[in-house]
Amino acid sequence: MNIEPIRQRLSRFTPKHWPEDLVSAGVVRNIEVRDGTLHISLVLPFAQHRLADELQSLNAELCALAGAQVVDWQLHTEVATLAHANEAPAVAGVRNIIAVSSGKGGVGKSTTAVNLALALSRMGARVGLLDADVYGPSIPMMLGVAEARPASDDGKTMAPVKAHGICANSIGFLVGATDATVWRGPMASKALSQILRETRWGELDYLVVDLPPGTGDIQLTIAQQVPTTAAVVVTTPQNVALADAVKGINMFGKVNIPVLGVIENMSYHQCSQCGHQESLFGEGGGEHLCSEHGVPLLGRMPLNATLCRQMDAGTPVVAAEPEGEITGLYLNMAERLAAGLYFSGKAVPSTLYTRQV
Known part of the structure; x- marks a missing residue:
């Protein structure tokens, strides 16, 4: 599957308090569709609280782009030194x-x-x-x-x-x-x-x-x-x-x-x-x-x-x-x-x- 449209949509999403979008910030690590589920893996270099809730606003649009039924957001934190x-x-x-x-x-x-x-x-x-x-x-x-x-x-x-x-x-x-x-x-x-x-x-x-x-x-x-x-x-x-x-x-x-x-x-x-x-x-x-x-x-x-x-x-x-x-x-x-x-x-x-x- 072509994941470029999904990546482009993520590149237009800038979380609250971030000066950069998800793609420019380098936090998007993996995108794939398996068994009707769109899996998106993000690795965050700093602590966040409301990001998981913010991302839910993208679910419907991303599912339509991927032909998926649900989005599985996988958020990990690796706080940078x-x-x-x-x-x-x-x-x-x-x-x-x-x-x-x-x-x-x-x-x-x-x-x-x-x-x-x-x-x-x-x-x-x-x-x-x-x-x-x-x-x-x-x-x-x-x-x-x-x-x-x-x-x-x-x-x-x-x-x-x-x-x-x-x-x-x-x-x-x-x-x-x-x-x-x-x-x-x-x-x-x-x-x-x-x-x-x-x-x-x-x-x-x-x-x-x-x-x-x-x-x-x-x-x-x-x-x-x-x-x-x-x-x-x-x-x-x-x-x-x-x-x-x-x-x-x-x-x-x-x-x-x-x-x-x-x-x-x-x-x-x-x-x-x-x-x-x-x-x-x-x-x-x-x-x-x-x-x-x-x-x-x-x-x-x-x-x-x-x-x-x-x-x-x-x-x-x-x-x-x-x-x-x-x-x-x-x-x-x-x-x-x-x-x-x-x-x-x-x-x-x-x-x-x-x-x-």
């Missing part, structure tokens, strides 16, 4: 490292890092989360594992703490909950590097790193000593937050770490009774920032009291409400993030694994 931004040695088993940053505190950066990590995991990826805020680690509490301690069977390396389907490590697991980490910058940077490299992460597609706010020693460590692939900047619509977000974008530019995009938190408040949306902290700031600096706006998140309570309780929204509206927003941002990371990067040879999704 992308070139990182510096010469730092790779972390064993970790394919891609994504830094989540903010210019100032209190903009929801850690909440974003946790829920993005959980969203990537929900999309079928193997995900780790590193709490790089050595002065104010919040990830243990947000994941609901504040009392956990990393196990070490050799006295040299640590096993990460497992929570909600991801693995995590933090200085917060190693010191008391009320102990103050009184370290100078070089000492804090050394501690971060040790936690990163002495943790047995296993095979990870993505390691999400929750940075402390600002542009100090820890950020320079990430830029120079950690094989970072790309970064995300979190802000609110307030002018003071936007001004600091600009500093973060410029910092990553100076150290040659690509910025995948900006996430605007507290964009609006939505009334739980009538649904009316009100911009409490200004509006349009995220769009203007992205337009001015040539980076995508990955998403806008509402000011949500339930989300805050869930984080305090150690039950992040993506885990607590997997079908909820807020979870849908995080999944949408994670899809943009994964696609943007792949299409803006350069894949390098690596030992990949394949999982059917």
Whole structure:
């Protein structure tokens, strides 16, 4: 059978958040018809969530072209290892490292890092989360594992703490909950590097790193000593937050770490009774920032009291409400993030694994 008409139709289909069609992206691996079924095999180099549903819209047209009764979409994921931004040695088993940053505190950066990590995991990826805020680690509490301690069977390396389907490590697991980490910058940077490299992460597609706010020693460590692939900047619509977000974008530019995009938190408040949306902290700031600096706006998140309570309780929204509206927003941002990371990067040879999704 001539499969060229089918390939041509696939070449005109561009999934949501992709800059290229299926054929141009190189994900179509095999097309054949057997026993009245059109089998199409796709191998995806990054995590996706809604692609399987999107593809169903092609079924009727493809069946007519192939003279088939049904379409069997065979989706596999082989997450690509992308070139990182510096010469730092790779972390064993970790394919891609994504830094989540903010210019100032209190903009929801850690909440974003946790829920993005959980969203990537929900999309079928193997995900780790590193709490790089050595002065104010919040990830243990947000994941609901504040009392956990990393196990070490050799006295040299640590096993990460497992929570909600991801693995995590933090200085917060190693010191008391009320102990103050009184370290100078070089000492804090050394501690971060040790936690990163002495943790047995296993095979990870993505390691999400929750940075402390600002542009100090820890950020320079990430830029120079950690094989970072790309970064995300979190802000609110307030002018003071936007001004600091600009500093973060410029910092990553100076150290040659690509910025995948900006996430605007507290964009609006939505009334739980009538649904009316009100911009409490200004509006349009995220769009203007992205337009001015040539980076995508990955998403806008509402000011949500339930989300805050869930984080305090150690039950992040993506885990607590997997079908909820807020979870849908995080999944949408994670899809943009994964696609943007792949299409803006350069894949390098690596030992990949394949999982059917």
